[in-house]
Structures are given as structure tokens and as C-alpha cells.
Amino acid sequence: MIEARDLAKSYAGKAAVSGLSFDVRPGTVTGFLGPNGAGKSTTMRLMLGLDTGAGTCTFDGKPFTAYAEPMREVGALLEAKPFHPTRTARNHLLMLATSNRIPAQRVDEVLGLVGLADVAGKKPSTFSLGMGQRLGLAAALLGNPHTLILDEPANGLDPQGIHWLRELLKALANEGRSVFVSSHLLSEMALMADELVVIGKGRMIANGPVEDFTKLSVRNHVLVRTPQAGELASLIGAKLAGVGSVQRTGDSELTVTGLEANAVGDLAFDNRIRVHELSTHNATLEEAFLEITGNAAEYTAHAPAAAPTTPQEGAR
Numbered sequence: 001m002i003e004a005r006d007l008a009k010s011y012a013g014k015a016a017v018s019g020l021s022f023d024v025r026p027g028t029v030t031g032f033l034g035p036n037g038a039g040k041s042t043t044m045r046l047m048l049g050l051d052t053g054a055g056t057c058t059f060d061g062k063p064f065t066a067y068a069e070p071m072r073e074v075g076a077l078l079e080a081k082p083f084h085p086t087r088t089a090r091n092h093l094l095m096l097a098t099s100n101r102i103p104a105q106r107v108d109e110v111l112g113l114v115g116l117a118d119v120a121g122k123k124p125s126t127f128s129l130g131m132g133q134r135l136g137l138a139a140a141l142l143g144n145p146h147t148l149i150l151d152e153p154a155n156g157l158d159p160q161g162i163h164w165l166r167e168l169l170k171a172l173a174n175e176g177r178s179v180f181v182s183s184h185l186l187s188e189m190a191l192m193a194d195e196l197v198v199i200g201k202g203r204m205i206a207n208g209p210v211e212d213f214t215k216l217s218v219r220n221h222v223l224v225r226t227p228q229a230g231e232l233a234s235l236i237g238a239k240l241a242g243v244g245s246v247q248r249t250g251d252s253e254l255t256v257t258g259l260e261a262n263a264v265g266d267l268a269f270d271n272r273i274r275v276h277e278l279s280t281h282n283a284t285l286e287e288a289f290l291e292i293t294g295n296a297a298e299y300t301a302h303a304p305a306a307a308p309t310t311p312q313e314g315a316r
């Protein structure tokens, strides 16, 4: 169990993380989301005591730094890859294993697990970004820890690698581990995460099950096709009584929010209204994320300004 309480950090007087509190429960994958610069990496460093700031974070009641053999408790993959410049991948892991009294045989196990057995004798400096990520993941898994903290582990992985990572993290959580993972791949997160922590500009925006997060979106709606669209719209409007909306989105099409599809169907049936289509459209995680973080995105792109006219053109 991870318990983060009131984590905070400022750089040069500017808050990077403010008052963040959340739990990561065993047996779950908890996704950590936020726009660029939201404070995800800073939060993860604070959780591990790698950065100085305010607040506390405990792993089964103790801070990371209080564990004598921390790799057996918490496996971490942060963005920076501190690999030794001359050691081979295998020796890099062997060195970590020795310092945590982990048997050497576990090194070969994790190299196999992350798909690097064939390049174990090569130096990480020759590795691609994805191979480096796999080696970082091998290091995180070395001590068979019950908690994993992974910052953008899918970064640089090919589609097969992303699929493999998703299945691995879900399996590790199913074995009872706590997995806290950040990613910008929202479709992946939707398939992988049970819970979400969503931050923007260093502050908590949402925390809870993935379904609750997407349920909040205004993109959730019911679509109805009926030749009696006007009549049904009036009935739905009366039933909604101001909570929700009904819009004519075509000659014979209505888009409804605030009523479930079965309620719309019953209303049509009770009033002998012919319905040709009735369907529920659920917001994707990406839609809900963009909607909820819209105002909390620090860096937003603007369309390029129109090319200035030359003086000659302007004079014409």
C-alpha cells in the first residue's frame, strides 16, 4: 500500500507539486496522468525521497529510504536511465543484485522476463530507447518487489512491447502488487489501469476508478434516430426538467445527455413513437482527459498566426 500525503515541491518559488495526497492499493494498476509539466516525475521523485520537498510517502507504513534493502520492497523506473557506461547489461543488474543481497540467478530471470536475454552481454550505451526501458524495468523487477513505481515505462517501446508491458503490469497487479504508472498513452491506460490519479499544474484534478472518471464527461450521450424527432424531443425535455440536454443533431436524430438509453426507449414506447436507432456513446479516456485537464494544461499550442502581408500587398 502506498500512502502519499501532502506532497509539495517548488522550483525557484514556482509550485511544481502542491498538496498531493492519494493511495495506491495492492492488486491494482493506478495510472498517473497529467499534461506535460503537470508534476508527475517530480511527484514520483518525492515519493521515493529522491527530491527534497514537503509531505510524506509511505510504502506499507515506512518511507522508501527507511528500507535496508529497498529493491525488495519497491521497484522504480524513473525517466533518467543511470546505466554504468562500461558495464554490460547483465553486470549492471548483477551489481544492483549484489548490493541488495539478491541471488545472481534472479538477474537471468529478469533479463528473460523483459526480453533482453540475447543482449545481456552488451553495453546499455548501445541500446535503443526501448531496450533501455526494458533494462530499467528489469532493474525495477529484480528484487521481486510488492510495489512498482514506473515513470513512462512504455516510452520507446514498439507496439508489441507496449502490449507486452500492459499484460505484464496487469499480471503483476493481479498477483497482489501495487503498481503506480505514468503514461501519455491514454488508450493503453484505459486498457490497463483500475484507478487513476490525474493532476494538472501540480494539483489533484481527479482520483478514483477509471469508470468514474469517464462517467463525468459531457461526451457521454444517447443517440436516437426517429422520424418523430420533434415530438420525442419535447417529451425528453419535459422528463429532463433542466438536468441534462436534448439536441436535434439531424432531421431525425437527437443527442441526449442526462437520461439512460433504456429510459429514452421506454419514453418512446409509452408514447407510441417509432425508434429506428437507440445507442449509448461512452466517452473515451482521452476525451474525458482532454476535457478535465483543458484548463490545467501549462503548455498549449496555438495555431500559427496568418502570414503578414508585405507592404506592397497591403498598398494594393
Ligand SMILES: Nc1ncnc2c1ncn2[C@@H]1O[C@H](COP(=O)(O)OP(=O)(O)OP(=O)(O)O)[C@@H](O)[C@H]1O
Pocket (backbone or CB within 6 Å): 011, 016, 034, 035, 036, 037, 038, 039, 040, 041, 042, 043
Ligand atoms: N530540476 C528542475 N528545475 C526547475 N524546474 C523543474 C525541475 N524539474 C521540474 N521542474 C518544473 O516542475 C514542473 C513539473 O515538472 P515534471 O517534470 O514533474 O512534470 P511532468 O508531469 O513529469 O511532465 P512531462 O509529462 O512533460 O514529463 C514543470 O514546470 C518543470 O518545468
